[in-house]
Amino acid sequence: MKHRMLVLMVALSITVFAVAQGTDRYRITYETEPKTLNYFYLIDNTSQRVAANTQDHLVENDRFGRFVPALAERWTTNENATVWTFYLRKGVKWVDDKGKPTEYEVTADDFYEGFRYVADPKNGIKNFGSIRSLLVGLADYYKGLQDVDSGKDKNRTRQQVLDTFKTVGIRVIDKYTIEYTTAKPTPWFLTYLTMDLFFPVEKAFMDKVGAENFGTAKDKLIFSGCYYISDWQRDKLIVLKRNENYWDKKNVFIKEITMQKVSDPAIALQMFQRGELSSAGLNADQVKGLQNTKWKDYIYMTDRSSVTFWWALNFQSKNPEFAAFVKNLNFRKALYYGIDHVKLLSLDDPLSPQNLLRTTIIPEEVIFDEKGKDYTDYPGLKEFKNAGNTYNPKLATEYFMKAVAELTDGKGNIKGVAAQAVDLKPVAQFNIDGKLPLQILIIHSTSSSDTKFALLMQAMFKDVFGPENVEVVLGQYVDDQYDEVIAPQKFDMAYDSFRFAYGDPLAQLGRLVTGGAVNDGGWSDPEFDALVAEADKKIKLSDRYAIFAKAEAMILDRVYIIPFRCGGSAYAIGNVVPYTYPRSGFGVTRFKYKGMKLESKPLLASRVEEIRRQFYADLEKLQGK
Amino acid sequence: MGKYILRRFWQSIITVLIVLFVMFMLLRLMPKENYFTRDDYINMTEEDRTAYLRNLGVLDNPLVQFVRFLRGFVTGDLGRSITVYPKTPISEILKEKIPYSLWFGLVSVLLSVILGFLMGIGMANNKDKLGDQLGTMYVVAVRAIPSLVYLFLIQMWITHLFNLPMVFYEDEPASWILPAISLSLSGIAWYAIWLRRFMVDEENKDYIKFAIAKGLPRNYIMKRHVLRNALVPLVQYLPSQILLTIAGSLIIESIYSIPGMGGLLVYAIRQQDNTLVQALVCIYSILGVFGVFLGDILMAIVDPRIKLTSAKIEREVTA
Structure with a gap:
């Protein structure tokens, strides 16, 4: 009896999985659990995916990356691109977590209230800094609230300041028309609109559930996007179902998206191979492991993304030896030429690591001037873009020896540095002697890939500079690099990745100025700050880009940071037909599954390549090339 | 018996209160920054932070806070998570997660007890024979090999062999089998080896030798005397094991x-989520203390020789 029961259960499971693969159900995995579903707090990839698919913006990107209407059916702008007016679709209803239309209609007020929520410092919206100066009066309004909250401004009440929101450049013209007035001409304004900061919110619903509860559960949200959240089990799964009342339902082909949390990428691959998933990302070890299997022919590579990884050098280092060296340009040049990035990247992509290389801060093929010229092709910057792998051990050693000559007394003693203990607990703790070898603290996470990466750096520096000159100390963080390492300045070298928030070089360069949000190393160069300020005053794109490119080339030349890798360009395998869904270098619409098509079987890599060729041919036609 | 239960009950209550008090006061020594999410902390002014902390009540006299905490705990108000699931009521989190851990935990205890007892009896009955040696091998393997190794192998190979799902799906019963079995592997080994040990000990006692000499059938001796006495020390742990299943794996x-409770406390500590840590430690302490209390009572029921009401409590057998 027992035996028969077991056979029955096995048979049942076989049946379940035989029918699991359909073309209207997309099954994927995720590793980071969203802390909240409040779509104004997108701090991880999972919550970005959920928000992008369950909430719509005024505009979105199509599969070629063009801005197309979404909740706004059309828009206009004035001649100098300072006033942007959006005309909303009528009759679009918010739906609940059962997919049923609510009594609330999506109106201009929802975008107004959403922005009011974002512009209140009490709500602690993380990316607000990116848009602080975007709209007329916004920076003053925000500062006004900060001053009242801090007690600096005792003459006004908080409510009085809140009442001045009408002075901010956002205005409801009528129920279906909203207007934004930017502080300066902003032809790239649409690229801002796909950021999480521009989602709508139905204030009556938020008031009903309480602002504090908004997004803490699926029934504490309503949805304006092509999907709604039908299930959210913390640390287990998120299920999105197609919004049958969606204004553009005919272009949403997948009826259900199941996101399953797994603890290990190895499990995801196994699940895919057994038909439990529609697609899976692959790491280097998995790619190697699949080389002699039938799956080899199915592995393809995704496109490069606009995310850029760079090394931050800590100019505020608490390690006196590194602090003395990092301020020296020759030493920084030695680092620039001393890192074999292709070798490092081969840990991620053993077959074609050079595909991952990116040596500029602003990504290529993302922003173009009025003549269609790529920003990264501007004079000065183009040389860095085309530099490829800058590894040159001979040059690195020459620069290092120059730095040594300038910073030591000729007997290996580093000037002004005494022997002492460097206490950076819990990340690292070591002793320095104020002599060569120079000790450099490189930080990595506890993941095996990061650890391998750091160990390779350690070995590389030993080879290039010699153990008598440089000794790499490795430090680890457990959870959050920013909290544990960057904010308390417990590193000499660390790398991080940064997404390109909106379509202007200011999105990255503006955050790298003195005290900027992504200036992790705390360096300061008044010349760079001045160039960024000067560029930001220019309206004509070619003038603007020329100065930004000069500023970017300058900091690359002075080696304050070392960009080395792009995001994306990862190995994958799956049933997804590429280039059927939105494509964009900014915001969250690139995470949308609207338009995505699935096939019943995994796609061969050769077929993906064919689709890719066709896509780029179509794109070139569209761009008139 | 009733008197004893009442006395042990009050002792347990006092123990729980002491544990809660110590834990609560220790958490009060933690930095106040732990009451903020990182973004909140960065965005708030010093005045905002003070107002927020006052609002939370953590600036009040610790004794007042403790009484308030107990009152909230009794009424089911455990506060809200700060950093793990910001602003989500802890009772909601527990309501979602406990059923999974409880279900798998109870099944695993059941499997452990049934299979562990059967295995232990079999090993004791076949002492030094092949069956005993195979059983010992299993116990040693489960104890000596890091669990992650064999659990991962089971997940990879057994699921492949029987075409079972790799992960747990609530709506697919086939996916429940392996986690439940995996969860009981060490429990089976634990019950088997201890039961074997206690049974072998019993078998060597004089009264058993006397019973054998009297000519009583071996099966009768094993069932009525050896097994019954050997079970006494083991049943003491049963209530704790059942109650603490909610802590998950x-x-x-x-x-x-499996979206259960396993790892939640560790994660809460790592994320410095004070209110969540506080709530979880309280729950686990209460369950732990009452598990011991129930274990004592159960032991007394199983073994009538244990005189609970006497001032000098004698325990014939201790684990």
């Missing part, structure tokens, strides 16, 4: 993607 829940 860090590894198994993680590899099979």
Whole structure:
């Protein structure tokens, strides 16, 4: 009896999985659990995916990356691109977590209230800094609230300041028309609109559930996007179902998206191979492991993304030896030429690591001037873009020896540095002697890939500079690099990745100025700050880009940071037909599954390549090339 | 008996209160920054932070806070998570997660007890024979090999062999089998080896030798005397094991993607979520203390020789 029961259960499971693969159900995995579903707090990839698919913006990107209407059916702008007016679709209803239309209609007020929520410092919206100066009066309004909250401004009440929101450049013209007035001409304004900061919110619903509860559960949200959240089990799964009342339902082909949390990428691959998933990302070890299997022919590579990884050098280092060296340009040049990035990247992509290389801060093929010229092709910057792998051990050693000559007394003693203990607990703790070898603290996470990466750096520096000159100390963080390492300045070298928030070089360069949000190393160069300020005053794109490119080339030349890798360009395998869904270098619409098509079987890599060729041919036609 | 239960009950209550008090006061020594999410902390002014902390009540006299905490705990108000699931009521989190851990935990205890007892009896009955040696091998393997290794192998190979799902799906019963079995592997080994040990000990006692000499059948001796006495020390732990199933399993829940309680306390500590840590430690302490209390009572029921009401409590057998 027992035996028969077991056979029955096995048979049942076989049946379940035989029918699991359909073309209207997309099954994927995720590793980071969203802390909240409040779509104004997108701090991880999972919550970005959920928000992008369950909430719509005024505009979105199509599969070629063009801005197309979404909740706004059309828009206009004035001649100098300072006033942007959006005309909303009528009759679009918010739906609940059962997919049923609510009594609330999506109106201009929802975008107004959403922005009011974002512009209140009490709500602690993380990316607000990116848009602080975007709209007329916004920076003053925000500062006004900060001053009242801090007690600096005792003459006004908080409510009085809140009442001045009408002075901010956002205005409801009528129920279906909203207007934004930017502080300066902003032809790239649409690229801002796909950021999480521009989602709508139905204030009556938020008031009903309480602002504090908004997004803490699926029934504490309503949805304006092509999907709604039908299930959210913390640390287990998120299920999105197609919004049958969606204004553009005919272009949403997948009826259900199941996101399953797994603890290990190895499990995801196994699940895919057994038909439990529609697609899976692959790491280097998995790619190697699949080389002699039938799956080899199915592995393809995704496109490069606009995310850029760079090394931050800590100019505020608490390690006196590194602090003395990092301020020296020759030493920084030695680092620039001393890192074999292709070798490092081969840990991620053993077959074609050079595909991952990116040596500029602003990504290529993302922003173009009025003549269609790529920003990264501007004079000065183009040389860095085309530099490829800058590894040159001979040059690195020459620069290092120059730095040594300038910073030591000729007997290996580093000037002004005494022997002492460097206490950076819990990340690292070591002793320095104020002599060569120079000790450099490189930080990595506890993941095996990061650890391998750091160990390779350690070995590389030993080879290039010699153990008598440089000794790499490795430090680890457990959870959050920013909290544990960057904010308390417990590193000499660390790398991080940064997404390109909106379509202007200011999105990255503006955050790298003195005290900027992504200036992790705390360096300061008044010349760079001045160039960024000067560029930001220019309206004509070619003038603007020329100065930004000069500023970017300058900091690359002075080696304050070392960009080395792009995001994306990862190995994958799956049933997804590429280039059927939105494509964009900014915001969250690139995470949308609207338009995505699935096939019943995994796609061969050769077929993906064919689709890719066709896509780029179509794109070139569209761009008139 | 009733008197004893009442006395042990009050002792347990006092123990729980002491544990809660110590834990609560220790958490009050933690930095106040732990009451903020990182973004909140960065965005708030010093005045905002003070107002926020005052609002939370953590600036009040610690004794007042403790009484308030107990009152909230009794009424089911455990506060809200700060950093793990910001602003979500802890009772909601527990309501979602406990059923998974409890269900798998109870099944695993049941499997452990049934299979562990059967295995232990079999090993004792076949002492030094092949069956005993195979059983010992299993116990040693489960104890000596890091659990992650064999659990991962089970997940990879057994699921492949029987075409079972790799991870747990609530609506697919086939996916429940492996996590439940995996969860009981060490429990089976634990019950088997201890029961074997106690039974072998009993078998060597004089009264058993006397019973054998009297010519009583071996099966009768084993069932009525050896097994019964050998079970006494083991049943003491049963209530604790059952109650603490709600704590879940860090590894198994993680590899099979079961959204239970396993790892929640560790994660809360790592994320410095004071209110969540506080609530979880309280729950686990209460369950632990009452598990011991129930174990004592159960032991007394199983073994009438234990005189509970006497001033000098004698225990014939201790684990």
